[in-house]
Amino acid sequence: MSLKYAVLAALLEGEASGYELSKVFDVSLANFWAATPQQLYRELERLAQDGLIEARVVRQERRPDKRMFTLTEAGRQDLRAFAVTPPRRPTAIRDELLIKIQAMDGADPEATRALVEEREAWSRGKLARYERVRERLLAGRGEEEYLREADRIGPYLTLMGGIAYEEENLRWCARVLTILKQRAVLG
Numbered sequence: 001m002s003l004k005y006a007v008l009a010a011l012l013e014g015e016a017s018g019y020e021l022s023k024v025f026d027v028s029l030a031n032f033w034a035a036t037p038q039q040l041y042r043e044l045e046r047l048a049q050d051g052l053i054e055a056r057v058v059r060q061e062r063r064p065d066k067r068m069f070t071l072t073e074a075g076r077q078d079l080r081a082f083a084v085t086p087p088r089r090p091t092a093i094r095d096e097l098l099i100k101i102q103a104m105d106g107a108d109p110e111a112t113r114a115l116v117e118e119r120e121a122w123s124r125g126k127l128a129r130y131e132r133v134r135e136r137l138l139a140g141r142g143e144e145e146y147l148r149e150a151d152r153i154g155p156y157l158t159l160m161g162g163i164a165y166e167e168e169n170l171r172w173c174a175r176v177l178t179i180l181k182q183r184a185v186l187g
Contacts, residue, residue, distance in 0.1 A: 006033040008079040120173035127166040
């Protein structure tokens with residue numbers, strides 16, 4: 001998949017500037033599709049050239065003018081076609097920490113422990129951000145009510161995947177740290 005469809009899907013929320021889209025990526029799409037602001041702006045230009053989005057300039061007095069982007073009908077059609085096409089195959093995990101853990105035997109166990117604790121802290125932070133997004137989406141409603149009544153549930157369903165992923169990362173980190181501690185005691 002390309003960044004193209006992640007951008008088009010983000011624009012389903014409505015008109016947004018490049019800056020606003022980068023914030024959407026940071027908060028709600030980063031759990032499954034990351035992009036730098038530079039990549040995002042390049043993709044917005046391509047999508048506009050391809051007629052999949054439209055851009056309009058909003059004049060601002062004290063700031064530089066900003067461009068606001070919206071989906072075109074061609075963009076909506078392309079996104080609908082993409083949404084029903086089977087994915088090529090699930091993405092393989094590419095995680096440098098897992099390579100380091102694979103190679104840890106004979107290395108400094110304290111350094112390995114510190115790396116896992118760093119990952120644990122990172123996952124806790126991401127999980128906390130995802131929970132804040134969840135609370136904002138629910139806006140005081142229960143999950144079942146939200147899923148029954150919301151206009152769009154896709155962002156919530158992907159958020160559930162991100163939450164599950166980080167919860168699993170935390171379980172894995174806790175297990176690895178327990179094993180490392182047990183091995184240090186046996187020493």
